[in-house]
Amino acid sequence: MLKLPSHIAVLTSGGDAPGMNAAIRAVVRSAVYYGKKVSGVYNGYEGLIDGTFEELDSRSVKYILNHGGTFLKSARSQRFRTPEGRKQAHENLVKAGIDALIVIGGDGSFTGAKIFSEEFDFQVIGVPGTIDNDLYGTDFTIGFDTATNTAIECIDKIRDTASSHDRLFLVEVMGRDSGFIALRSAIAAGALEVIMPENSITYDQLYQAIERAGQNKKFSNIIVVAEGNKLGNIFEIADHLKAKFPHLDIKVTILGHLQRGGSPTVFDRVLASKLGVAAVEGLLIGRNKVMAGVMHNQVIYTPFEEAITRRAYINPELIRINKILTI
Amino acid sequence: MLKLPSHIAVLTSGGDAPGMNAAIRAVVRSAVYYGKKVSGVYNGYEGLIDGTFEELDSRSVKYILNHGGTFLKSARSQRFRTPEGRKQAHENLVKAGIDALIVIGGDGSFTGAKIFSEEFDFQVIGVPGTIDNDLYGTDFTIGFDTATNTAIECIDKIRDTASSHDRLFLVEVMGRDSGFIALRSAIAAGALEVIMPENSITYDQLYQAIERAGQNKKFSNIIVVAEGNKLGNIFEIADHLKAKFPHLDIKVTILGHLQRGGSPTVFDRVLASKLGVAAVEGLLIGRNKVMAGVMHNQVIYTPFEEAITRRAYINPELIRINKILTI
Amino acid sequence: MLKLPSHIAVLTSGGDAPGMNAAIRAVVRSAVYYGKKVSGVYNGYEGLIDGTFEELDSRSVKYILNHGGTFLKSARSQRFRTPEGRKQAHENLVKAGIDALIVIGGDGSFTGAKIFSEEFDFQVIGVPGTIDNDLYGTDFTIGFDTATNTAIECIDKIRDTASSHDRLFLVEVMGRDSGFIALRSAIAAGALEVIMPENSITYDQLYQAIERAGQNKKFSNIIVVAEGNKLGNIFEIADHLKAKFPHLDIKVTILGHLQRGGSPTVFDRVLASKLGVAAVEGLLIGRNKVMAGVMHNQVIYTPFEEAITRRAYINPELIRINKILTI
Amino acid sequence: MLKLPSHIAVLTSGGDAPGMNAAIRAVVRSAVYYGKKVSGVYNGYEGLIDGTFEELDSRSVKYILNHGGTFLKSARSQRFRTPEGRKQAHENLVKAGIDALIVIGGDGSFTGAKIFSEEFDFQVIGVPGTIDNDLYGTDFTIGFDTATNTAIECIDKIRDTASSHDRLFLVEVMGRDSGFIALRSAIAAGALEVIMPENSITYDQLYQAIERAGQNKKFSNIIVVAEGNKLGNIFEIADHLKAKFPHLDIKVTILGHLQRGGSPTVFDRVLASKLGVAAVEGLLIGRNKVMAGVMHNQVIYTPFEEAITRRAYINPELIRINKILTI
Incomplete structure (x- = not known):
């Protein structure tokens, strides 16, 4: 029988992107909506290792939808690349009663998430938060x-x-x-x-x-x-x-x-809202080691494996159009 | 054998929308790119009837990409709803050597375009320019x-x-x-x-x-x-x-x-650029009485008949998400 | 000998204005700079009566300089118009050890401040925070x-x-x-x-x-x-x-x-910063029942009496210029 | 008896600044208001030498009030530093029947204006247009x-x-x-x-x-x-x-x-409007070799001599305030 999460942690990792706050808000409120506990982790994977968790509720994420940056802060973590670092992170999560993790970030962050999930059989879903739009498995990334x-x-x-x-x-x-x-x-x-x-x-x-x-x-x-x-x-x-x-x-x-920086556009706020909900709902239906994305206006879940190794390609049509219009 | 257009007219009709200028620019530059003559019509269908045409070239549309409104102006036309008005419009177009028309506007404008095209066997393509997003045949409308x-x-x-x-x-x-x-x-x-x-x-x-x-x-x-x-x-x-x-x-x-009003967003500028090019290219491959739209990142041409009579539906997923997030 | 304040309270009152947060920040940081305690009062005069005070330090006001609105919230208070309301307010201030008050608001707020100051011999300085710019004693009001x-x-x-x-x-x-x-x-x-x-x-x-x-x-x-x-x-x-x-x-x-609403302009941020500092420094040199304003780039203190009863006049030169330019 | 101008030329010179278009508009409309002819000179002093003049009327300057940049374009001119260049410029002005000049720019531009005015006894007024705010004789410069x-x-x-x-x-x-x-x-x-x-x-x-x-x-x-x-x-x-x-x-x-770049703020639009009017009115009352500025909300005319050689000083009060607020 599928064991479903009861306490979800969320963190932001890698370069920050406008809309990350909106995504955190969507994760927190969806978790509350579905009766789950939810905690924010500060400073990305560093915070997993340091145990800087804070339990959040609906009101914790008020007035952040339109703010740039990420109130959970982001960081790159060398320690999480080591088995010791990840072990410490896992112990902290277990100690806090957390049984699932949502990682908002880019491909580097998902690589770490995949290893961690495999090592400790820990349920993880990714949300594409990066201004670069270079992730396979979503038409657009948040930011x-x-x-x-x-x-x-x-x-x-x-x-x-x-x-x-x-x-x-x-x-x-x-x-x-x-x-x-x-x-x-x-x-x-x-x-x-x-x-x-x-x-x-x-x-x-x-x-x-x-x-x-x-x-x-x-x-x-x-x-x-x-x-x-x-x-x-x-x-x-x-x-x-x-x-x-x-x-x-x-x-x-x-x-x-x-x-x-800057306040996210409507597009990014809506996308972040959709994907934050999709990440929580993905956890609730047992998805693991996948990134929630939107393709052709539909939410889809792409295995980290693919999201990391395959490339997002630029639409050659745009290159063609640019050439015509600069005549 | 297909008779292809040699001189294209473009007009904006109905309520104005940010990005209409970008669409006009794309029409004009594409026409020039493909070696066609191109004229702007002022005041929508009113201008067809009054013969307020102006031949445009690549430089005529410089520095308008980021301006709100439409420099060709827009209007609603009672006269174009009468056979006499449309007859006058057709005579003016023929006199000016114009053999194809691009209409940037909403469903009301396309209804007029369809009637006109049928009455005089005149090649017309529509571009969805309206802030309301309520047109069938495109994921998004310009503005x-x-x-x-x-x-x-x-x-x-x-x-x-x-x-x-x-x-x-x-x-x-x-x-x-x-x-x-x-x-x-x-x-x-x-x-x-x-x-x-x-x-x-x-x-x-x-x-x-x-x-x-x-x-x-x-x-x-x-x-x-x-x-x-x-x-x-x-x-x-x-x-x-x-x-x-x-x-x-x-x-x-x-x-x-x-x-x-206001300067169009990147999304609207890119969409208007794509659709302006698509409208001209549609004319060049003989499409008629269709609206150029973008669905799932692909240009598609939808018959006016459908674009006018079918509805664009709101994604129920968005309603569901909104309910979750306001907890 | 002049008794100088040791603990300053600050509140925002009346219609909110962009830059009020910047003014609060300036008050708090100036107070800290001069070694004074400082407390924020929530909901304007209502908060004085309800005793909703919070002691603030330099970090309490981080990241608010560029936010519209007022984090201390604002309100209109019927109760502060009654002797009982003001008596309660005074008791709360005394109980909290607060001996001076800075009121950020418009002429209605200063009228209340003047009465309160006179009734209880309590040191009060006003800061002009209103979008209307209709206060005598300052070239510009915050917002x-x-x-x-x-x-x-x-x-x-x-x-x-x-x-x-x-x-x-x-x-x-x-x-x-x-x-x-x-x-x-x-x-x-x-x-x-x-x-x-x-x-x-x-x-x-x-x-x-x-x-x-x-x-x-x-x-x-x-x-x-x-x-x-x-x-x-x-x-x-x-x-x-x-x-x-x-x-x-x-x-x-x-x-x-x-x-x-909206993030304050540079002009309002600088003005609010100046006047917040000026209010605290005014208290420290014993000014009372005055509004801190800026005229001809100089800080000046205008008695509430004048700020309330005299009018700010529109520069007739602007009316003349507008007539010329719309030719 | 004072000989008053009948045909005013206006140019923008040096680094461009937001609000220059608003200043040009104010010059043109004031000139029309006072029944004078007015011409725009393209490319700053280069245009004087090349004779690239265009007569303007009220409608020539519509819809530019809120646009960044300068539609008359700006340039730095080596040729205007030579007696030959200035002689050519003067001949062009005389040929066009122009008898007064308004220069919108910074101190370098006013230095050239002063020399030119003295050499040919030609009436010139300056308007401070520079983002740097470093001109003596005005509290603020346009931009x-x-x-x-x-x-x-x-x-x-x-x-x-x-x-x-x-x-x-x-x-x-x-x-x-x-x-x-x-x-x-x-x-x-x-x-x-x-x-x-x-x-x-x-x-x-x-x-x-x-x-x-x-x-x-x-x-x-x-x-x-x-x-x-x-x-x-x-x-x-x-x-x-x-x-x-x-x-x-x-x-x-x-x-x-x-x-x-960018659309000018209200402050710059109003300042540019005031100073454009003041420049024309200054010409009409015989002022020469002066810069129109605003100090303490009043228009004042400062001799080029002073505007060029004296310095605008930073208000030390602002330095002091900054130190307090970063505590």
């Missing part, structure tokens, strides 16, 4: 929509000054391994080009794009650059462009960590 | 995401003052026939209840929700009310609640037309 | 800048839809007794006219303004209406205009309570 | 309030992620020669410290501030760094702090050019 909207608000402002001075701006957005933020931002910003891990744009192609823009009388231009692109560091790229087009006024802006 | 985010920004502010004074606010959002904006806003705002055309909530249920909130020590509350709900006018509802709960401090806010 | 920026963000959105449809919008902003919000919003929005308590605009003048706009080819227009204007209810005004200009498409939007 | 609000919106987002991870962020804001943006941002952000040209903070003081924060259990902290501070490059400062506090998680964000 991605907010981060791209933040990027776009910044680029819209940069556009104002770019067009006042007929400048070319290179704008770096987050994305170490993927160009999701970069590509959507580029389309939404009307950027001339996007340089990202998924495309292998060359300097010659970049030069041609800029020359074509000049011929088309586009005097101010934005090029969106993903952190993890393969062409090079954004300052090196700028130097190449300055050497090729000495008459152009070229500037660099790196948006950086501000992309991680 | 819906922006409008709900606008609503939420307002409700977040109302929450600040509600919680400072322990008040109950009734907030009316747009939606004459559907509760899409209301329901998503309610989830994203953490509202106590939502009153919308699609639910048949009674006063008793409303009283119970408010009593339960009091028992749960939720001292400030938001109830989201869709314009077209069946319970009654928002002021009447407020009066009922005041009579039942004389000790409560109850206030009404009607968000109104500000929900129609 | 006014945020409220007008909120109004303008809304009116900018309304402008988008107004210009898409060539409409005339009447937009009501807060201001029962004064037109500060209305006039600044009108200038900042490029409104055609402003109707407010301080001007005695007639329907004839309004008609002329609208006719002149038509002649000048201004097809979409905004008229800003202060709640407390003398011409009439906004719907009545709209009806008059519809009767006079039947061909115009005229709409009404009432911004309402959302003007009270 | 400063918007830029600090933009900075704060970014820092608020950074605060979210800083507090989720207990990090120390160094955030660089604009200000090559002055700390106006830095200091106001620091107060409004609740920053631990501010490093700017006007203070001579040492590493030891910085270390002490961070140590004190740790003792006070402030686990996440923001330090605002002005571009032109004297302690060093922000990355060098970060390296020093990392060496001193190896256990701290320290990050750097450079806000950069996004601070120049």
Whole structure:
């Protein structure tokens, strides 16, 4: 007979993302709704090892739905990568009477969750919380929509000054391994080009794009650059462009960590709400070592195994559209 | 042999929606990309009848991607409902050498487009531009995401003052026939209840929700009310609640037309970009009397016949989730 | 010899305003800086009578600087208008060892503060926290800048839809007794006219303004209406205009309570910080029954007597400028 | 007898600032109001030399009040530093029948304006348009309030992620020669410290501030760094702090050019409106070689000579307050 959880712990892990608070709220309230106890773990896996748990109720999570960040705090944990660390974590959970865990984070966090679940036969479900949108098993991750909207608000402002001075701006957005933020931002910003891990744009192609823009009388231009692109560091790229087009006024802006903060958008609040509920309901029907995601508007559970090893691919249609629209 | 268009006209019709400018831009640039002429029609169908056309090129639509409203302006047209009006419109199009039309608007606009297309065997494709999200044949309409985010920004502010004074606010959002904006806003705002055309909530249920909130020590509350709900006018509802709960401090806010404006979100900019391209490409492959939409991240073309007569249904899952989360 | 306070209480009273939290923070941290104890009183004067005090330290007010509303909550108190209520309040303060009080609010709150101070020889200083900006003794009140920026963000959105449809919008902003919000919003929005308590605009003048706009080819227009204007209810005004200009498409939007919420602007955060410090420092140098304000960038202390009875006047220069710019 | 202008030219010069469009609009509409002709000059002084003038009327400046940037574009001009360049500029103005000039910009622009005015006895008035707020003769420059609000919106987002991870962020804001943006941002952000040209903070003081924060259990902290501070490059400062506090998680964000863009705040729109009117009215009463500014809510005209050579000083009161509030 299936043993169902009576006391659920929830933690946030890895880089924080807007909407994590909304997801925690959804987990807590769903747990209460289904008559389960629920505890928050502070500082991600570090808190499992340190035993920094706090029992939560419906009111504990009031007024956090619209706040960026995570009130449970997040951290990366070296200790949880060791058998000793995980053993301590398990002992703390057992001592507190906790029999299931929900981990809100990205693929690194799910890797740890999978090992832990297997080692101790402990029920764990993941919720995709990362601005990078690079997880297999969900159309969108919590935080991605907010981060791209933040990027776009910044680029819209940069556009104002770019067009006042007929400048070319290179704008770096987050994305170490993927160009999701970069590509959507580029389309939404009307950027001339996007340089990202998924495309292998060359300097010659970049030069041609800029020359074509000049011929088309586009005097101010934005090029969106993903952190993890393969062409090079954004300052090196700028130097190449300055050497090729000495008459152009070229500037660099790196948006950086501000992309991680801010009040979540409606999209992220609704997604986080859905997935928080889905995670609790997944536990209640015995799902384990899976990530709750949304594909085609339906909740689905993807084994950690797949979510970790398979890739989320950029829709090539978006790349095609971007090319058409920058004519 | 298929006769393909050489000169495409584009117009916006019905209530305006954020992202219409982005859709116009996508239509114009795609047309240029495929070597077609393209003209903008001012004031919707009125402009067809008055012949207020202007030929556009790639630069005509610069810097509009992020602007709310529609630079082609929109209008409702009584004259286009008459055979004489449509005849005049057709003569103007023929005189200008225009042989295809893209209509950005809602179901009323598509009804007119369908009649016109049939009467004169004129190629027409629709693009769903309305904040109401109530069209069959697309998961989202252009403007819906922006409008709900606008609503939420307002409700977040109302929450600040509600919680400072322990008040109950009734907030009316747009939606004459559907509760899409209301329901998503309610989830994203953490509202106590939502009153919308699609639910048949009674006063008793409303009283119970408010009593339960009091028992749960939720001292400030938001109830989201869709314009077209069946319970009654928002002021009447407020009066009922005041009579039942004389000790409560109850206030009404009607968000109104500000929900129609503002810079479009990333979601709406990308959607408008996709659908503007899809409309032009649809014309080029001979599609007619269809609306270009996006379902499950794929462009699809739905016959006007269906888009007009079938309904878009609210996902019942969202109603269920809202109930869980307001515990 | 002057008896200086050792334990300061702070409360927020009357309608809430963005920046009240920042002012509380400044009071608390200044008190700590000067080695004084400090307590927060919940629910304004009600909390004085109920004895809902909480001792605060520097960390109690972290992360509230940028939050709208007031975490101490605000209320209007009938009981504080009675000698019995004030007596109870005084006993509670004495029992808690509190010997000075800072009241953040508007003129109604200062009237109560003055009576209380006189009755019990209790040291009280006021901080002007109200969105209405209608207090004598300070160039700006805390919350006014945020409220007008909120109004303008809304009116900018309304402008988008107004210009898409060539409409005339009447937009009501807060201001029962004064037109500060209305006039600044009108200038900042490029409104055609402003109707407010301080001007005695007639329907004839309004008609002329609208006719002149038509002649000048201004097809979409905004008229800003202060709640407390003398011409009439906004719907009545709209009806008059519809009767006079039947061909115009005229709409009404009432911004309402959302003007009270939201994260404070830099201006309000800095002003609240200054005045919170000034209130504590005023207590420490023996000031009593005064309001701390900022005039010409200098902190000044104005006796409650004057702050309550004298009026803040609208700069007539702004009215003149608005007339020039709407040409 | 005083010869008054009949045809006024207006240009924007130097780094662009939000509100420049609002100032241009005010100049154009005031000129029309007073029955004068008015022309816009594109690209700052470059446009004077190239003769890129365009006559404007009231409608030319519609819908720009709330747009960032400057539709007249801005540029720095080497040619205008030469007698030949200025001679060409003068000839173009005379040829176009223009007899007065309004320059919206900063001190560099006014230096050029002064020389030009003296060489050709040409009537010129300046309007302070720069985000840096570093001009003598006005309490605020156009763009400063918007830029600090933009900075704060970014820092608020950074605060979210800083507090989720207990990090120390160094955030660089604009200000090559002055700390106006830095200091106001620091107060409004609740920053631990501010490093700017006007203070001579040492590493030891910085270390002490961070140590004190740790003792006070402030686990996440923001330090605002002005571009032109004297302690060093922000990355060098970060390296020093990392060496001193190896256990701290320290990050750097450079806000950069996004601070120049965006829709202007109410404050900047009103200020720009006032000063645009004041510039035209100054010309009409014969003022020359002066900058129109606002001090203590009054318009005043300061000779270029003074505006250029004297300094705007940071209010030391703000430095004092910041120290108190970061306790």
